[in-house]
Amino acid sequence: MGGIGKTTLAKLAYADPQIINRFDVRVWVTVSQEYYLRDLLLGVLSCISNEIKEETDDELMDMIYKKLKCQRYLIVMDDIWCNDVWDLMSRTFPDDNNGSRIILTSRLKDVARHADPDCPPLNMSLLNEDESWKLLTENVFGEKHVCPPKLEDIGKQVAQKCQGLPLALLVVAGHLSKIERTQESWEGVAKSVSKVVTNESDKCLGVLAMSYNYLPNHLKPCFLYMGVFPEDSDVSIKRLINLWVSEGFLSEELVGRDCLEDLVSRNLIMVKKRRFNNEARTCGVHDLVRDLILREAEKEKFLLVARIHEATNPSAKKPRVHHYSFHTSMYKADFWESSSSDHLTRTVHFFRGLALLPWTSFKLLRVLAILDFTFQDFPLDITKLVHLRYLEFNCYDDLHWLVSELYNLQTLIFNYRGDKSPTIPAALWEMKHLKHIHISNFFSFQIPSSKVQSGFKLQHLEEISCLCLSCSTSELFSAIPNLKRLKICGNWRECEREEISHCLKNISCLDKLEILKVICHGINQPPVPCKYVLPTSLKRLTLQRTFLPWEDMANITMLPNLELLKIKKYGFCGGVWRLNDDEYFNRLKFLLINRTNLEHLEVSSVNFPILQRLVLKKCLYLEEIPKDIGEICTLESLELHDCSLSAAKSVKEIQEDQESMGNEILSVHIHNCR
Numbered sequence: 001m002g003g004i005g006k007t008t009l010a011k012l013a014y015a016d017p018q019i020i021n022r023f024d025v026r027v028w029v030t031v032s033q034e035y036y037l038r039d040l041l042l043g044v045l046s047c048i049s050n051e052i053k054e055e056t057d058d059e060l061m062d063m064i065y066k067k068l069k070c071q072r073y074l075i076v077m078d079d080i081w082c083n084d085v086w087d088l089m090s091r092t093f094p095d096d097n098n099g100s101r102i103i104l105t106s107r108l109k110d111v112a113r114h115a116d117p118d119c120p121p122l123n124m125s126l127l128n129e130d131e132s133w134k135l136l137t138e139n140v141f142g143e144k145h146v147c148p149p150k151l152e153d154i155g156k157q158v159a160q161k162c163q164g165l166p167l168a169l170l171v172v173a174g175h176l177s178k179i180e181r182t183q184e185s186w187e188g189v190a191k192s193v194s195k196v197v198t199n200e201s202d203k204c205l206g207v208l209a210m211s212y213n214y215l216p217n218h219l220k221p222c223f224l225y226m227g228v229f230p231e232d233s234d235v236s237i238k239r240l241i242n243l244w245v246s247e248g249f250l251s252e253e254l255v256g257r258d259c260l261e262d263l264v265s266r267n268l269i270m271v272k273k274r275r276f277n278n279e280a281r282t283c284g285v286h287d288l289v290r291d292l293i294l295r296e297a298e299k300e301k302f303l304l305v306a307r308i309h310e311a312t313n314p315s316a317k318k319p320r321v322h323h324y325s326f327h328t329s330m331y332k333a334d335f336w337e338s339s340s341s342d343h344l345t346r347t348v349h350f351f352r353g354l355a356l357l358p359w360t361s362f363k364l365l366r367v368l369a370i371l372d373f374t375f376q377d378f379p380l381d382i383t384k385l386v387h388l389r390y391l392e393f394n395c396y397d398d399l400h401w402l403v404s405e406l407y408n409l410q411t412l413i414f415n416y417r418g419d420k421s422p423t424i425p426a427a428l429w430e431m432k433h434l435k436h437i438h439i440s441n442f443f444s445f446q447i448p449s450s451k452v453q454s455g456f457k458l459q460h461l462e463e464i465s466c467l468c469l470s471c472s473t474s475e476l477f478s479a480i481p482n483l484k485r486l487k488i489c490g491n492w493r494e495c496e497r498e499e500i501s502h503c504l505k506n507i508s509c510l511d512k513l514e515i516l517k518v519i520c521h522g523i524n525q526p527p528v529p530c531k532y533v534l535p536t537s538l539k540r541l542t543l544q545r546t547f548l549p550w551e552d553m554a555n556i557t558m559l560p561n562l563e564l565l566k567i568k569k570y571g572f573c574g575g576v577w578r579l580n581d582d583e584y585f586n587r588l589k590f591l592l593i594n595r596t597n598l599e600h601l602e603v604s605s606v607n608f609p610i611l612q613r614l615v616l617k618k619c620l621y622l623e624e625i626p627k628d629i630g631e632i633c634t635l636e637s638l639e640l641h642d643c644s645l646s647a648a649k650s651v652k653e654i655q656e657d658q659e660s661m662g663n664e665i666l667s668v669h670i671h672n673c674r
Contacts (some may be wrong), residue, residue, distance in 0.1 A: 001267035001286065002208040003167020004124045006105040010076050013103065023100075025073040029089075033081045033214050037088060044075075044092075061092045069094050077104040081214060083114045090115070107211055109265040126164030126286075133159045135166060139173035154186045161193040161287075168193075168288050171204045208292045211268055221249045222259050223268055226285050227293040227303050228325040228349050234272050234282045242411050242436060246367050246390035247323075247347065276564055276590035276613055297321075323347035326355065366390065374417050382406075389433075399439075401425035410460075411436040416443075421468065435462050442466040442489035447479050457481055469520070472503040483510050487517040500546050501530030504555075508533045520545040531555070540564040543571030550577040550598075557583045557607075566592040575621075578602040584609060589634075591615070598622050605631040617641040624650035630658045630666065639669040648673035 013019055014028060027047040029040055041060040048067045055063065075093060080086060086104070093102065106112055112121035127135065136159045137147045147155055158176070162168040172193060179185045215223060222244055229235050241256030250256050260280065263269040268289060273282040285293065297303035303323040322344055347367040354373035367390040368382065374394040382391070383402040391406065392413035399414055404427035412434065416422040422441055426448045428434070437445075445467055447456075452475050462484045469490025477483070488503060500520070507513065513535045519542070530552065534541070538559050543566070550572050556565065557579070565588060577598055584607045585591075591608070594617040605628050608614075612634055616622065623646050629635070638655075640648055648670045655668040 001124070001126075001165070001289075002107060002211055003165055003204065003288070004126065004267075005166045006107075006124055007078055008166070009124070010078060010103050010105050014074070014076055019074065022072070023074040024071045025068065027073065027075040028078065029076070030078045031080045031085055033079075035085055037085075040085070040089065041092070044089075064092050065094055068100075070096060070098075071100070072098050073100045075100075075102045077102065080104050080106045080111050080115075081108065083111055086111065086115050107267050127166060127169070128164065129156070129160060132162060132164055132169055135159075135169050136162075136173050136176075139170060140176045148181065150183055151181060151186055154183060154190055157190045158186065158193060161190065163287055165286060165288055167204055204288070205292050205295065208289060209296070211266055212292060212296055215266070215268075218249070219259060219262060221247070221302065223263055224293055224297045224300070224302050225249070225323070226269065227290065227297050227305060228323065228347070229284075230327050230351055231287060231290060233284055235284055237280050237283055240283070243367060243390060246410055248366070297323075320344050325349040325351070326353075327351050328353075363387070368392070369413075370394070374415075398423040399425060399428075401427040404428060404430045407431060408433055410434065411438075413438040415440045429456070429458065432458065433460055434458060435460050437461070437464050439466060442468045442491075444468045444471045445476065446471055447473075447476050451479060465517075466519075469499055469503055469518075472506055474506040474509060477506055477509050481510070482512050484512055485515040486510070486513060487519070490518075490520045491522050498530075500548070501532060504530070504532035504534065508535060510535050511537055513537055515540045517542040518544070518546055520547075534559060536560055538562055542566040542568065544568040546571050548572050550574045553577065553579070554583060557585055560586055563587050564590040566594070567596065568592070568594045570596060573597055575599040576602060579604075579607040581606050583607060585611070589613065592617070593619060595619075596622075601626060604628040605633075608632055610634045613637040613639075615639045615641070616643055616647070619643050619647065622647050625654065626650075627654055627657065630654035630663075636665055637667045637669070639671075640673055641671045643673050645673055 014026065020026070025048050027044050029043045029047075031040060038057055038060070041057060041064065044064050045060065045067075048064070073093070077086070077089065090102070093100070104112070104115055109121060133156055136155065141147060158172060159169065162172055172189065176186065176189060179189070212220070212223065225240075225244065225247070226235070237260060241250075241253050241260065244250045244256050244259070245253055250259065260269065260283070264271055264280065264283070269283050269285055271280040271282075272284050275281050294303075294305055298321070301321045303325065304321045306324070306326045307328055323346060326349065343364060345362050345365060348362070348365065348369075349367070350370045350373060352372050354370055362385060364387050365385045366387055368385065368388060369390070369392040371392065374396060376396050378395055378397040378400040379393070380400065380402060382388075382393070383400070383405045386406060387408055388406050389408055390411045391409060392411075392415075394415040394417055396417045398418075399422060403412075404425070407430070409431055410433055413436075414422070416439060418441070422439060422443050424439070424443050424445055426446070428437075428445070429448060429451055443466065445464070456479060458480050459482060461480045462482060463486070464480070464483065465485070465487030466489040467486065469488055472488055486507070490499065500518070503518070507516065514537055516534070516538055522545075526547065530548075532555055534555065536559060539561050541556065541559075541562060541564070545568075547570050553572065556562065562585060565585070573596060575597065577600070579602070581604070587610065588608060589610060589612045591611060591613070592615045594615075596619055598619055599621045601622060601624075603626060608629075609632070611632050613636060614629065616625075616639065618641070620643065622643060625638075625647060627650070629638070638651060640651055651668055651670060655666065658666050
């Protein structure tokens with residue numbers, strides 16, 4: 001990240017007395033985003049020779065090579081942005097295997113990896129609270145002076161609001177050093193740290209802006225779109241990529257993951273949560289980066305974010321942009337009238353409340369998300385927005401059949417707030433571009449008989465949640481052959497015990513399915529063995545209150561691509577889970593068993609050859625964890641939460657055995673076992 005202290009750290013090393021004594025020659029050259037090779041070469045020569053002549057680039061490179069030959073040198077190449085400059089410069093420096101060193105700083109991990117594929121780069125981290133406070137006080141009061149006690153509490157608040165970014169802390173410290181050292185003055189800074197950082201130093205945002213300016217054109221709108229979300233949001237990456245596709249920034253979702261990783265590697269977007277397999281799950285941006293986004297987005301007439309002081313200020317003239325995001329429930333009609341234009345608007349997000357808008361005038365709207373307002377009746381005006389690709393809203397009413405008029409819709413998120421299962425119109429089968437259907441309460445999605453007879457298929461549909469268990473038929477699944485993610489819900493008061501087995505059997509035709517969740521509600525049911533074959537494409541499986549017997553696990557060990565298995569609240573039940581040596585999970589990395597009556601776990605390391613994480617929660621009757629589990633060479637984490645003391649004791653023994661054998665990989669966590 002810009003301003004995180006890469007150059008500062010390199011300078012400290014460069015100027016350290018022991019470093020100075022160790023090397024014969026030291027060279028510092030700042031490369032920057034826009035560089036000229038000749039200037040770089042002359043910069044290097046100026047550090048090692050007083051004799052600089054007007055030579056060609058090749059002659060200058062040859063001169064540098066000869067001057068450094070047989071010398072132990074340290075060269076710092078600061079702020080590198082591309083591989084080409086590294087390739088050009090590094091061949092200029094001789095490698096005599098004499099302890100010479102090159103340090104480079106970059107915001108791009110790919111550049112670091114290219115420079116030395118065998119050496120992982122040092123990733124700079126944000127400062128913690130103590131480090132932030134220390135840096136702030138040293139730059140306000142000097143190293144030999146301390147902060148007056150009356151300013152300490154408010155000062156620590158200021159430091160905390162800089163969120164650990166050294167550049168932000170330095171800018172704020174510069175501001176604090178110029179104002180009165182009174183509690184009132186510092187409280188004013190604490191209330192507007194973000195504004196101070198932005199206004200007090202263009203250099204601060206300017207450093208960050210370089211990262212934005214250097215982005216490839218296809219990544220710029222993806223990055224600026226992060227400004228849509230409120231400050232400090234934990235943004236679902238899956239949802240973000242869906243929005244990127246709906247906006248037309250990307251052609252398909254697979255490209256979205258690559259774009260995200262690119263922005264993360266540039267330290268513009270931060271990963272906040274990761275999945276078991278280290279895949280990014282949620283993301284966000286540093287507040288200072290968000291300030292940059294909002295500034296650049298408004299400058300380029302890309303996005304306008306309405307916050308309280310802006311939305312309620314009718315005199316503030318706003319530019320017309322393509323994308324709007326409302327973070328306040330307080331609106332003035334003047335705000336929208338002064339800033340909107342029906343032929344320009346492509347996106348409207350409401351994170352607070354809902355303004356009374358002339359929906360029918362937004363003829364080219366692609367994205368509409370109303371997150372914190374619930375309609376009593378279905379809003380029929382929305383069905384006239386025929387260019388919508390992404391629609392998200394809450395309603396007490398059923399989904400109206402006129403929603404099928406939205407023939408371009410790709411993502412439908414319908415948060416039903418009624419007290420019964422919602423009615424889904426058959427007209428949904430006319431929406432051929434649908435990719436994602438999310439309905440908060442489990443719903444029936446019956447395929448019309450006319451569609452069955454004609455062999456009709458919703459070819460683009462990739463995701464459904466939450467489908468009612470009773471309508472999970474082979475006819476339905478045959479009509480959605482490319483489904484990748486499926487969440488099924490059922491209620492034991494409304495369905496028979498055998499429906500679980502029928503449902504699992506019917507799923508077998510979904511040969512593209514990767515993620516499956518089956519969640520039931522209601523009273524306990526006795527386990528009933530059943531035969532079924534799940535799709536071999538499955539990677540993640542969650543079963544909750546399905547009350548399958550442990551013997552049925554043979555149906556799951558057969559899955560060749562399964563990486564994650566979650567057994568929640570009696571997904572399986574019975575006293576013993578026994579696996580033979582010929583039953584094993586080939587690819588399983590994560591196993592969770594949460595709330596079960598399991599007493600004996602008779603498994604071994606053979607059954608889980610590449611397991612990385614084992615989590616047991618509320619397994620109160622489980623007596624012990626087999627010692628052989630510790631022999632799984634890939635196991636990194638073993639966790640017990642609210643289990644028996646005897647189970648905890650067996651885990652501690654596993655830990656002690658592994659430590660005695662030099663296993664430093666395994667991490668053991670035991671919580672509230674009694």
